[in-house]
Amino acid sequence: MSRARAVIALAGLGLSLACVIASDATAQGAGDASPVMLPSPAPATPQPEAAALKDGLAVRYYFNRFTHIAGLEDWMRADDGMPGKPLPMLDYDMGIGNVLTSSASDLVGAHITGSIHLADTGTYTFRIISNDGVRLSIGGVKMHEDPEIHPDTASPPLVMQVSEAGWYPLDILYYEKKGTAALKLAWQSPGSAGFEPVPASALKHQQAE
Structure with missing residues (x-):
């Protein structure tokens, strides 16, 4: 049944469109x-020199039909991949367009590396x-894995205590099989009121990455 027909049918039963929207959001893991x-994560040791840091996160692309993160890992053992334009932030809602900074819209894997700056101690x-x-x-801690094919899906809140301010290693494996694509990283830093995209100023990489 199409979404439009479902809404009409539910409206006939006296249910509001708001209920439909709320149900759809919950199904996609919208924060419940x-x-x-x-x-706690481990900071980079030694801490990178400011002069060595470049804007954004480094990314290497792998082109194949991935259906699981383990498949991307296996592919990476035999393929050095293709370096891509650095990612200034992780706030991508790509629809059916090209995946991240690659030249392809489907069948793309990405290994994203760099450092994230946790400027304050406390709860992130x-x-x-x-x-x-x-x-x-982040910082050697596997925070979240959702390895199979799925629509836009949010992780649960991922909470960690940071006892030392500084730069922390960040590592992301990601793939898009076909259709729509998204990759967004948000945080609630100490003292902030809610989630916001991790800013570009907190995401860097070194030239060798």
Whole structure:
């Protein structure tokens, strides 16, 4: 049944469009999950020199029909991939367009690396939205993995205590099989009121990455 017909049918039963929207949002993991408490991350050792840091996150692309993060990992062992234009932020809602900064809209894997700056000590809560598979690690801690094909889906709140301000290694595996694509990383930093995209100023890479 099409969405339009479903809405009409539900309206005939006295249900509001707002209920339909709310149900759809919940199905896509829009924030009703319980927080996940994670170990504290390890900062980069040594800390990178400011002069060595470049804007954005480094990315390498792999072109194949991936259906699971494990398949992307296997492919990477035999393929060096293709370096792409750095990603200034992770706030991509690509629709059916090209995946991230690649030249392809389907059958794309990406290995994203760099550093994230956690400027304050305290509690950080992260959320990642992906379409399709993703694995997120910060400071050596695997924070979230949603490895199979799925529509736009949000992780639960990912909570970690940071005891030392500075730069932390960031590593993301991501792939898009076909259709629409998305990859968004948001945080609630200490003292902030809610989630916001991780800013470009907090995402850097070194030339060797």
